[in-house]
Amino acid sequence: MNKIKSIGILTSGGDAPGMNAAVRAVTRAAIFAGFKVFGIYRGYRGLIYDEIEEFSTQNVSNIIQRGGTILKTARCKEFQTEEGRQCAYDVMKRRGIDALVVIGGDGSLTGARIFANEFSIPIIGLPGTIDNDLYGTDTTIGYDTALNTIMECVDKIRDTATSHERLFFIEVMGRDAGFLALNGAIASGAEAAIIPEISTQVDQLSELIKNGFRKSKNSSIVLVAESPITGGAMGLAQRVKEEYPEYDVRVSILGHLQRGGSPTAHDRILASRMGAAAVDALLDDQRNVMIGIKNDEITYVPFTKAIKNDKPINQDLLSTLRRLSI
Numbered sequence: 064m065n066k067i068k069s070i071g072i073l074t075s076g077g078d079a080p081g082m083n084a085a086v087r088a089v090t091r092a093a094i095f096a097g098f099k100v101f102g103i104y105r106g107y108r109g110l111i112y113d114e115i116e117e118f119s120t121q122n123v124s125n126i127i128q129r130g131g132t133i134l135k136t137a138r139c140k141e142f143q144t145e146e147g148r149q150c151a152y153d154v155m156k157r158r159g160i161d162a163l164v165v166i167g168g169d170g171s172l173t174g175a176r177i178f179a180n181e182f183s184i185p186i187i188g189l190p191g192t193i194d195n196d197l198y199g200t201d202t203t204i205g206y207d208t209a210l211n212t213i214m215e216c217v218d219k220i221r222d223t224a225t226s227h228e229r230l231f232f233i234e235v236m237g238r239d240a241g242f243l244a245l246n247g248a249i250a251s252g253a254e255a256a257i258i259p260e261i262s263t264q265v266d267q268l269s270e271l272i273k274n275g276f277r278k279s280k281n282s283s284i285v286l287v288a289e290s291p292i293t294g295g296a297m298g299l300a301q302r303v304k305e306e307y308p309e310y311d312v313r314v315s316i317l318g319h320l321q322r323g324g325s326p327t328a329h330d331r332i333l334a335s336r337m338g339a340a341a342v343d344a345l346l347d348d349q350r351n352v353m354i355g356i357k358n359d360e361i362t363y364v365p366f367t368k369a370i371k372n373d374k375p376i377n378q379d380l381l382s383t384l385r386r387l388s389i
């Protein structure tokens with residue numbers, strides 16, 4: 064017997080383009096299925112402080128094309144304490160919210176897993192992060208848009224790099240995952256990507272220099288994943304200045320540019336499918352799973368798997384980048 068009558072939706076952690084499309088899809092699919100829907104503002108903070116509004120289909124009109132999240136997002140330390148989660152649970156009971164859909168990254172889904180286990184609440188997660196670092200899904204909501212933004216930025220930087228015959232390190236986000244750097248490098252025709260997954264195996268900078276980059280080119284662009292493991296673009300530029308002073312090196316850090324903007328068609332469709340699938344999962348008595356996509360099919364990934372496992376980099380991509388940058 065499915066006793067769920069009302070669903071709360073929240074977005075949490077770092078924002079990602081496509082979160083609005085996901086909020087819209089969950090809201091509409093839930094109302095279509097006969098559920099009451101509550102929008103919870105500012106992630107887990109809004110759950111603790113009761114910043115909650117009942118949503119109708121109109122609340123999510125005209126948002127599919129907008130970046131960011133209309134529900135706002137926040138990082139909430141209190142939710143990491145038992146007392147904080149107890150408050151959140153009490154608010155849910157008082158409001159009559161029976162189940163949650165949490166849209167966010169690794170941290171948000173970790174919080175969801177703990178909360179669901181403590182209070183036996185059905186929670187479905189949607190992977191909302193530009194980093195693409197959740198296991199069990201080919202892509203996450205926001206990743207494709209961020210990749211396209213990176214590609215456009217690199218295209219522009221290339222004009223300057225070519226005119227001045229320089230080596231450019233362009234730092235992209237990824238939080239210890241190289242997906243944006245590696246696929247961004249392939250998409251923009253960059254020379255190389257320096258990513259954390261490989262940093263522990265080889266010194267990627269000395270490999271790059273050793274392989275004789277720039278021999279036949281008049282500029283070089285290298286994408287660097289922001290991570291203490293890679294040293295980041297600044298760290299690598301410093302190393303070049305000290306170890307290879309013959310090179311004229313410049314750094315560009317793309318930063319928050321990568322999070323913004325209207326979501327691509329890919330992200331809107333992904334978010335719409337995943338949002339509808341989250342409601343299907345609740346109807347199907349599923350709980351504590353993240354909605355994933357594998358070979359264009361929706362999958363249910365247990366939270367523990369999605370969070371704990373490191374998502375491996377596809378070695379084919381590395382090989383492709385190497386072969387195409389000669």
Ligand code: ADP
Pocket residue numbers: 075076077107137138139140142143144167168169170171172173174175177192
């Ligand atoms: P993201 O979801 O983008 O990875 P964060 O790592 O900042 O972002 O996590 C977002 C929020 O999720 C945190 O502010 C906190 O409220 C909650 N959260 C993260 N880790 C935990 C945890 N171990 N226990 C409870 N809540 C957590």
